[in-house]
Structure formats: C-alpha cells, structure tokens
Amino acid sequence: MPSAHDAGRLPFGARLAAAMQARGPLCVGIDPHPGLLAAWGLGDSVQALRTFSLTVLEAVAPVATAVKPQVALYERHGSAGFAVLEELLAAAAQAGVMTIADAKRGDIGSTMAGYADAWLRDGSALAADSVTLSPYLGFESLRPALDLAAASGRGVFVLALTSNPEGASVQHAGGTESVALRMAQAAAVENQHWAERALGSVGLVVGATVGTALVDLGIDLAAVHGPILAPGLGAQGATARDLRDTFGAAYPAVLATSSRGILTAGPEVAALRRAAEDTVQGL
Numbered sequence: 001m002p003s004a005h006d007a008g009r010l011p012f013g014a015r016l017a018a019a020m021q022a023r024g025p026l027c028v029g030i031d032p033h034p035g036l037l038a039a040w041g042l043g044d045s046v047q048a049l050r051t052f053s054l055t056v057l058e059a060v061a062p063v064a065t066a067v068k069p070q071v072a073l074y075e076r077h078g079s080a081g082f083a084v085l086e087e088l089l090a091a092a093a094q095a096g097v098m099t100i101a102d103a104k105r106g107d108i109g110s111t112m113a114g115y116a117d118a119w120l121r122d123g124s125a126l127a128a129d130s131v132t133l134s135p136y137l138g139f140e141s142l143r144p145a146l147d148l149a150a151a152s153g154r155g156v157f158v159l160a161l162t163s164n165p166e167g168a169s170v171q172h173a174g175g176t177e178s179v180a181l182r183m184a185q186a187a188a189v190e191n192q193h194w195a196e197r198a199l200g201s202v203g204l205v206v207g208a209t210v211g212t213a214l215v216d217l218g219i220d221l222a223a224v225h226g227p228i229l230a231p232g233l234g235a236q237g238a239t240a241r242d243l244r245d246t247f248g249a250a251y252p253a254v255l256a257t258s259s260r261g262i263l264t265a266g267p268e269v270a271a272l273r274r275a276a277e278d279t280v281q282g283l
C-alpha cells in the first residue's frame with residue numbers, strides 16, 4: 001500500500017488547512033452542464049468540455065483553495081469525458097489548486113476498494129486530493145477509501161446533511177440518534193488520528209442551506225475536527241451570512257463551494273476570476 005510518507009505528501013487535512021489559511025475558504029465547483037456550455041457559446045462536445053474545464057481552472061487558480069469537478073458531467077461524455085477529467089486533475093495539481101472529485105461513491109467494501117483505487121491511489125490517472133463519498137451502505141462500508149486516503153495523504157468528504165430538500169427524509173431519520181449525527185460521530189473517531197493537526201482528513205458534506213438542522217439534531221461540527229464541504233452558496237440560494245449562521249464555531253473548517261454562481265460569469269477568464277474574488281471577499 002502506498003504511504004503518505006513515501007509520496008512525500010502531508011496529510012490532506014493539514015494541506016487543506018494551510019491552503020485555506022493562505023487563500024481563504026472558497027472551493028469552485030466545475031460543473032460543465034450542457035446549458036452552461038451553450039451559454040458560453042460552446043457546443044455540447046468533448047472539446048467544449050475541455051475548453052470549459054481548463055478555462056475555469058485558469059481563472060480561479062489564483063483565488064480558490066480547491067476546485068471540485070462534478071464527475072457526472074464528465075461521465076456523460078463517456079471515456080473521452082473521463083480523459084478530460086484526468087487532464088483537468090493533472091492541470092490543477094500543476095497549478096497548486098487542491099482537487100475534490102465529486103463522485104459520491106459508495107458500495108459494499110469489496111467494490112469500494114475499486115472506487116478507492118480509482119480516486120485515491122498514487123499513479124491512478126483519476127487520483128484527486130479527495131473524493132466525495134455516499135455512506136448509504138453504512139459508514140464502515142467506506143473503509144477501503146478511508147484507509148487508502150489516510151495512507152496516501154488524501155482525503156474524503158462523507159455526505160452528512162446534503163443541501164437538497166429531499167435529503168432530510170433520510171439524514172434526519174432517527175430523531176436524537178439521527179443518521180447525520182452518526183456520520184458526524186464516525187468522522188470524529190477517524191479524525192482522532194490527526195488530533196495534533198489543524199484538521200483531520202475525513203471531512204463531511206453539510207449544505208449551506210440546512211438552516212437550523214445542526215442545532216436541531218444536536219450535531220457539534222467543531223468536535224468532528226475535519227473539513228466541512230458546504231455546497232449551496234449562490235445558485236441554491238445560500239448566502240455568506242447563512243454560512244456563518246449555520247456553522248457558528250465550526251466556520252473556520254468550512255470550505256464554501258459554489259458552481260453555477262461563479263460559472264455563469266464566463267466565458268471570459270477575467271470575469272470568472274472577478275466572480276470568484278468577489279465570492280471570497282464576501283466570505
């Protein structure tokens with residue numbers, strides 16, 4: 001198994017905390033929706049996907065701590081789309097921008113090992129700094145990804161309270177022992193491994209749109225000691241103020257992510273960069 005030490009890489013949480021310290025808490029989602037490609041004057045083609053992806057990276061690299069390509073929107077172009085994603089991940093690494101592959105993977109452990117290999121193994125063409133994971137098969141089913149991430153200096157973001165209104169029907173289930181609370185508790189246990197670091201490497205996804213859910217469910221995110229990926233800013237209606245109100249004492253660990261809210265400023269690099277700068281300044 002590769003080790004973070006062999007790769008000469010600090011743990012993901014430590015690298016992310018340093019990057020957030022230097023650049024602020026913005027993650028730009030790279031979501032090449034067909035409608036956005038059209039709005040940019042590009043067709044719905046692999047060449048358009050490549051132009052869009054590399055333009056967004058060029059524009060936001062000086063401003064954003066991380067980029068989060070939405071894997072579904074590469075996958076819909078088949079193997080050629082994955083080739084563009086590979087190129088984007090390599091270009092982001094070259095540019096010193098951290099990457100979150102938004103793949104939302106989750107399966108039984110033996111299959112999970114395959115997903116872990118794809119997104120978290122040194123030498124894999126799709127390896128990113130971190131990947132989003134869905135824990136619907138149980139947090140422990142994610143073990144192969146948790147272990148490989150830890151060994152390779154990479155990270156994971158486990159869905160806890162998602163930004164969409166439908167999420168509550170599953171994630172709030174269980175009352176005082178809610179599913180979301182269990183995910184937070186399980187992540188906190190994993191992050192004990194990095195207690196001496198600024199942040200652990202097992203993050204949670206908690207939408208910026210969840211309102212009072214953290215308080216209602218008794219979830220103390222500050223105790224998780226991991227990064228919080230917070231989508232929902234911009235297109236889904238959440239504001240910078242909502243982020244502060246929602247996350248309270250855990251706000252320093254929040255990586256605020258916006259996709260369409262910034263991407264619609266394209267296709268000019270300068271306009272995209274300005275949109276990203278304005279977003280960071282508001283956070």
Ligand SMILES: O=C(O)c1cc(=O)[nH]c(=O)n1[C@@H]1O[C@H](COP(=O)(O)O)[C@@H](O)[C@H]1O
Nearest residue numbers: 029070132162163207231235236258259260
């Ligand atoms: O894991 C995610 O990033 C995610 C989790 C969540 O709870 N809600 C959510 O919107 N996302 C993703 O974040 C992005 C949001 O895009 P915008 O609404 O355009 O900012 C999409 O790629 C979603 O798939």
